[in-house]
Amino acid sequence: MSLDFSQILAPSLNEISIAEIDGKILNLGSSKDQKNLSQYVNSEGIVFPNLQIPYQLSHPDLVHLGTRRVVTDLPISPTAYGRFMDSMKRSIDEQLNQTQTYIQEITQNIRNILPSFLNEYIFNADTEEYMQSLRMKIDRYPAKIIDWHPYFSIFAVVHRVDVIFLYDLRVEGWFPEVLENSLQKEITCMAWKPLGGNILAVGCRSGICLWELSLEQKKESVPTRLHSWMLQSLTCDITSLATGSADGSIILWDTALETGIPLTRSRKVTFLSWSPVGEFLFSSSLDGKIEMWETQRWTSKTITSNGYPIETGCWTTDGRALFLGFNGREGEIHVLSVSPNFDYEWLPKIDLSPIPECAGIGIEQLAIDPNGERLVVCFKDTRLFKDTELLVVFDAKLPSQVSKKANLLNFPRTMRGPAWSDPDDQGAFFAQADPKPISLSFAKQFTRGSLLSTVWEDGQISFIPFLYSKVNK
Template structure:
């Protein structure tokens, strides 16, 4: 891509140089049991469950352009298209080798002489880059039917860039300010939420590409965010803070109005072995994208995952709107074998959760994948009393 955009000094956000974990990001496929993990060795691991057995297979995606991975996102309503954000651009992989004419694509098969076996046998990669947009921080796909567009954010410029993976056209969305750290596209395709390093967030109307700006307290920026399935609210947390915020949409007679509310988080300590572990500062949040009844929270330097109940009606006031209530904490479990070979679960020690994501493919209940800093992935099943959403 040869689309120059205005940029200041190449700012490298601390999200790039303070991360010491092996696993940098995870993403569930929209409708099958397939989990992508970005590793610090510049490799993406694709884990896929065999539908006929409890077994999982693993294949790799690797390319010389895929350096310093920061984020990844599966394309909605697609069989196997994965966008991987890197230091200088975005690698878009098609696992089923539907090669686009004119794309700068490279088959993983061409690198068998330099990469260990295990590469995905049919994947092809197209590389998208705009000069000046380095340090890709977040990617969001347009979920609209038949759309082939994703938007990339960068910590080096306030300009977002929208790419069409079929036409290979790039369109800048220019705004003044510092770089951006986060993007989230609403499930209905009508809203794009962006959060900047300057402490401001913008909500883009994707029909008109106009935006509404929201300011955070000085020195704070949004750390993590997730949309509700009905696209009427987005939950988010801010750097160094323990409370959650909800940006909710209500329609007035003349316009769409967005309200901000706050939910107090856990401010306690828990006993983990002989240690007393403080919890509270939020690192990452994830919401069940189907039933929207559970919110999971990962904390900084904590061994537990916080769980919240989410409902569309406040049980105390009876008013409609997203209501979030703490319901408990979860510790990781490790598998242990006794003297006669029987397997059992014991509390995991010496490891802390670093990433979590709900599977979008589960219609009954929910499955939460939790990645720990010892590279163990655990799966937590949720069963709901209420009826699932249609």
């Protein structure tokens, strides 16, 4: 069964997507757009704060991180600052592209010179290339990861210099203290403990930093360090912490005793995820192998796949299917169905190539809302070739809600985020290519539907509610 993409119209360059109301994207061209503003107000839309994470931090006072505003008029032409930022970004893109090409050439030359057994056991070029690309990505943007608390309206944001900020949406204010430690370097992943909401696990170069926090706006303890090597992924269920890293290990941790049991040592892990109720642990490695464990007896099963490593993924809320994006399978969402008795089946994939703005672009992140009704797609940064600032939104279904072999995703539509902001002019928007999304996270508690928070490449954090009108509540 194919999807109908014919009705998809991307928001124009002078529009900002501020909400979805009853399945339709609401876009604003300026603060004078009274028709759409009135629709948002009549649907009881909330005015969320506008937050800005700076590229550089001035310690210890740090910076002024947020102001409250909605939308302002768009300027006719970019300011000098906007032209400067645009020029600087293009220069950085070109340098990163040249550096990556150079590293690939050097790596291939060394592999051609060394005997095959040395390639495998002494110098693993694939791992080195992967690690280098990971480091370049985590240092490029002001903020790189956002994650909401499991049951409070609080989220954590990772800054590029490995400082973590906490924001309390209940009072619209940043926590006065930040999470930083000499061990916490090169952060690549982060997760809250689901039922232990004062525990935040942070994966980094040296291992895992476990923060025990007070949610009364102050830190309570220094982090514990659990050893691992350059974590690519960590995931928490109700009782356990699992980590995966490029040295080939998946470790199950007892965080109270600070001890871990290796589940495997033979795979360079790029993706790791518990099912929502903890039945299964799912992993993917750099060589494209996919494994899944059932967590009662810890038996495993290898999943037949296309041989590409998984870049991102998320479970349906019932834990019966996974939406996956593969590195090397650009513009495709793959769907894996998992039964309670540990059987699996690949469902029809979703091809995004009919959306012109998204054709041929790799998927960076998939995020599903806590109600399981919306899936949002964030794309990789390929600005040298194509703008990738749009988000794609799907209606999502559970496997039990559709007939066998039917699509779990339908009715795709696109959303556009904020334009570039000038830190010296809180009301400025620049008429240039919009910043791309870097990290997505849905609030775990939102009574009117769902709330998506997005970190953009210029450090802005936006809030996009998915609302039902008063009539349909």
